[in-house]
Amino acid sequence: MLKWIIACSLLLPLALQAQETLVYLSPTGNDANPGTMAKPKATLEGARETWRRSPGKATTVILRDGTYYLDAPFVLTTADNPQHQPFTIKAQPGEKPVISGARKLTANWQDAGNGIWKTAIPAGITEMDRLYVNGKLQISARYPNYDSSARFYHGTAADALSPARIKTWKHPETAIVHALHRAEWGGYHYKVTGVDAQGNAILEGGWQNNRQMGLHPDHRFVENVREELDAPHEWFFDASEHTLYFQPGNGKKPAANIAYAATTELIVLKGSMEQPLKNVTVRGITFTGNKRTFMLTKEPLLRSDWTIYRGGAVLVEGAENAAITNCLFDEVGGNAVFVNNYNRNVRIDSNHIYRPGASGIAFVGSPGAVRSPAFEYNLAVPFSEMDFTPGPKSEEFPKNCSASDNLIQFSGEIEKQSAGVQISISNAIHVAHNTIHNVPRAGINVSEGTFGGHLIERNDVYNTVLETGDHGAFNSWGRDRFWHANRRIMDSATMANINLTKLDILGTTILRENRFRCDHGWDIDLDDGSSYYDIYDNVCLNGGLKLREGFFRRVHHNLMINNTFHPHVWFANSNDVFTANVVTTDYKPIQVNVWGKKVDNNFFPDKASLEAAQQRGTDKNSYVLDLQFRDFKKGDYRLKPSSMPGKITYRDFPIDNFGTRIASYKKLAAPVPLPAILLSAASSKGDLLEWKGAKVKNIEGLGERSATGLPDEKGAYFVTVPENSDAWKAGLRTNDVLLKLDGQPVNSVKTFLSVYQPIAWRTNLKAVVFRNQREQEITLANK
Template identity: 65%
Template sequence: MFKWLLTCCMAMALPSLGQTQKIYLSPNGKDDNPGTKERPLATLHRAQQLWRQARAKHPRANVQVTLRGGTYYLDSTLVLTPEDNSDMNHVLFIMGYPGENAVISGARPLKVKWEAQHDGIYSASIPVSVKNMDRLYMNGQTQILARYPNYDSSARFYHGTSADALSPARIKTWKHPEGGIVHALHRAEWGGYHYRITGVDSTGNAILEGGWQNNRQMGLHAQHRYVENIQEELDVPQEWFFDAAQHTLYYKPLAGSQPAADIAYASLTELIVIKGAETKPVKQVILNNLQFTGNARTFMLTEEPLLRSDWTIYRGGALLVEGAEYCYISNCFFNEVGGNAVFINNYNRHVSIDSCHIYKAGASGIAFVGNPEAVRSPAFEYNKFVPYTRMDFVKGPKNNDYPKECKATDNLIQYTGETEKQSAGVQISMASHIRVAYNTIHDLPRAGINISEGTWGGHIIEHNDVYNTVLETGDHGAFNSWGRDRFWHPDRRVMDSATTANIDIVLLDAEATTVIRNNRFRCDHGWDIDLDDGSTNYRIYNNVCLNGGLKLREGFFRTVENNIMLNNSFHPHVWFLNSGDIFRRNIVTTAYKPIQIKKWGERVDSNFFPDAAALKAAQTNGTDKHSLYGDPRFVDFAAGDYRVKPGSPALRTGFRNFPMNEFGVRIKRLKAKAAPVTLPAALFSQQTGALASISWKGATVKNIEGLGERSATGLPDEKGAYFVTVPAGSEAEKTGFRTGDVLLSLDGEKVNNIKDFLNIYQPNAWRGRLKATVFRNQQPTDITLTK
């Protein structure tokens, strides 16, 4: 314990602990106790009263609040203000007792009496004071709100979706549709939408309220939608429904079991709020070894647009920090919180989130978001724009109301975006010089790390391991950014003219360079690194892209060097003539995939290609005069060591090795909880032989070889990619393939072998729907492949 305190103090330059007021809490304590270890308090709110009294008597005393193991059910949010700590001469520690699990819950416990009903369903009367239930807990486990279609842990979207979830025929089976909740993907799969059902119209369709959760309004997806909070849909074990009008809770337990008498339901949205202001910030609050859980979902509160990104937000979370300096959140567990886990809002300086575990957050893991009032000439939707004649041309922010020099380091962030699909492991917007380092981030519906716009840059994104991303959405990346800043205009011709006349306007907001270095990224449904619409002023180096490659869409002054792109390549899209972009000393393993490039930036050269054809294609476009091709000779491809061996021809381009063992969280207990990253089984560019066989999304795929395989499939020749086995439930099956298929063409191009298949599929997977022809049941069959 003292070692940990010493480490914190050294890292934050904290003062000596000196005199310390110690307060102990226990779930079995009493608030009329003195708060000693032997006679602890019961609640944090009473502890706050005591430490404020102690501070009044001893202004320079430090306060250490220790929570013994157990669950602390908050009846209201604990709000820490400058009254609790506002200078650098003392510290407020709130921490769990070492070796014990102190849980701070936003749920309300209840004891109920169940009565058996029909079809294995039980009911219980609930006090009239309970107006709403958002989440139900039994034996510490989250139960499933009655829904259609039923919960399916293997389903890719929302744990199960169906096109008929809102059909008039289905709605007709509901006695009371009002209060039902609709969740759906965005029509273009750019995040999601959420609605309340307020009634039914004359045609039998639901009347919906909501849909403000996305800043690119296009309507909900026709297929990927589901409905919950409908009593008639309570039909499988572990589902529940609360009838607020009748004050009755319904639940269906597992067959042969009885529902628990002790339950809890989510009530609060924020559990702890640290709230100060720039003029008087909260300082040196340390939260350590605490678990946050049991709070309500916030999807219907997510409605504030974030400038011109695709996002809307709710400025809240299990932990909300605003107006703080030198505060430290360490070693905490955010366990299935309802919305954002940690939200760093508006003015904050030197706030650190370190060594935390964020698991199944309803929205984002960690968000750093400033105030749009700090932005000069802000616009708030993709098609909106402040005319140049009325634009503020002063560089940088208008005031200090935004996060700056804050950190998210050594965290494990996994399975976030459980409810809200426009979310990220780490989200940055209207902030400056944020460091995101040594985090392991995996299994998310959208980006692992997202930067919403260029205001105001200077971020360091380093040593992160980000994978299993963009699992439920599309057109995105493991790392994603937009750059729809002051200069950006939805009409490209207007932008071309303005930036040609005055190139300096592109750096009015993105004033400091954002660095992305020494990370490992993987995205199987988009790009590993995706710099979209106008992203400007980036330096990207020493990164491993495991599958999706790197995209640079319209923007300026991006330098990409010394990166490795496995089974994919460089995707330059619609560049400006004066972009100033540089792409050099990178290893790519397929040919470039340009879209509408008239001028190839300042320099694209000295890169390493897989073969002569890929290099020739680049040189035909006027790039890569000094580039080379061949076998890069990786040290140990199968083990994920992509350094190149001495004598590798890649070294002659200027490429330099960088460490392959410094990605992701360094905390042993968190590393042990992370899902393994999927490394590529082989380098696709080297799959050339007749006997070549690969594992692709769970399927075994090989080249057609010999008369036996021709006969078995009914093919007239030995051309195509043969899907020998496609296991039920595999990603390959969900993509659209079946056992025995032979892929003949993809996206209008012939597929002669595995190499053709992969070279066409890999760079185009982000598009989501690819037309294909397979030989199935001994005849050509047209299919559409999904992500």
């Protein structure tokens, strides 16, 4: 009996293998090969015929080391797996295969003078989007030149489209224009199609933003202009001459190994609601080399500020029980992963997404699933024509999908209306344990309430809203069926029938145990009617929390370091609750005459802040709390036993469970910019704080009064402002004393920061400084 058991156990792995089709690929393989490890095939298309001959078996396609250049997107459909067996495309363990959308060429470089080299390009190639030299992405010839330290677009200039500059271009019709939105709500992109009689560019494009207001007058740049090829790593392709020009960084003859982006999507998982593609996993693959998509971003996402391109390096549509896991998305041209329309139980986890041109991960449903949809902020379906049936119209949207343990860095490299994780027309999306940093707009964005029920937890989101403004590390809009740009119409409708507010809501969205930081807006920004949220146990490091309009939001047990609660424009019957939160400055209400269901039992930094709230009619039972954190500078915001209040209930905040749990990703992530000092606990004397690279303190004593020429000891004294620091760029200088900001007096460093924090998102701030023995009005370029 024992021998029989041993014999069966030895045969079991062979029996399992018989139920699975294995296909090996190698860039040096051949599609005529059988697809074994010894004789691998070369392409995914070649492998397709092998697994299609074995229907009903689990299939694993194993990619060996090397780069697989695609001539077209690889599309996997239900026909490839009709019986829904497990289907996996993965890397050979220990190896790092690359799928690229680039097309290889061999350059024959000739010296073109002035440090520029040129090579002939085959006549059949009529356009080139991105250039890789020896595998490294280069810079399209641009003005102004690429500046890694510049805040916007790596360098912008007001005269980028001036007639005087355009006059220097022999072929302006090659130019591409990138610019911020006039109000810094994302960006625009255009092609120049010609020049008018006044020498101004004729532009085609600008559809990339759903709140049309025109280009920013200053923050713009142009690329793809031959005459602007004047800096290392810049290139220009002259299609009329079939010639590529390139200026290498070292002045030496460039490598002959070049490639250009030729494909937009790389892998497409394509099913439908009627015939979903099931049980597919993509694991351990690097994706790179695909085309940019900024001129394809045209479709408005309901009434959010977004337009969208429904594509990505990996596009998932009509899938069930699919996973994109442990992959690297390396400088892909648009969205890294786009989960489109009907999808169920799709996991995007444990991926490293580095410098995607647009969003990292997007879950976006079909507007056809929405009843009475409208497609721009100022548009609304009249109530007399509205469909009042609750819930979605169809199932064409992502549901029960997830994004977890991803590291998303520097997303929105090209498209500024983007996010680390974007959610629109979706339900029950789980976003957990992601580290998201250095993004131009939100780290996590929810475009509208349709259809809610999301769980967003334990993410670490920081260095956000770096190139835009009026936004948040976490941002959401409402603008659902009930919402109207005319507040009086919306007020009367919701007062008459508050159930209008939940017509598009399938569940409450939960934000819990996240750490957020935004220096140009709010850490948590619920804007324009965002409703049905439960927000608790979050640590806000800098920007505080904002609630504008909206209904049935419960905000409790959150910590707001160096900032506070920003209620904006509330409804009389909002039913909002704000309790047991720690704020470290006074509330900053705007147009709030009624205070929801309950605003009480909160913790304030001082008596003055508490009394100010009580005078507005809130916080009758709130407290002043002495915040003695265990290790503030290291982000340990648990209270010391000595400061634990005896008569009230206080709950400590999480400190070590934010972001990705993958050790290698933690090492790659940028350090979290923790606050250096708790402003509400700052001493009135002796504190020398850092602000945007400058050292600032209170005016103390006759010596400092004499040195600055001040008549008293009021103001924030900028002791040193290093040249080229952010404070210098803002307009401050060594020995300036800031006396007023935004019309409000600044009596000390503490008051300066308490005035500054709520308006930190604004680009330009009016200020009064004492400089050279007299008061001067200046504008702080807050960038």
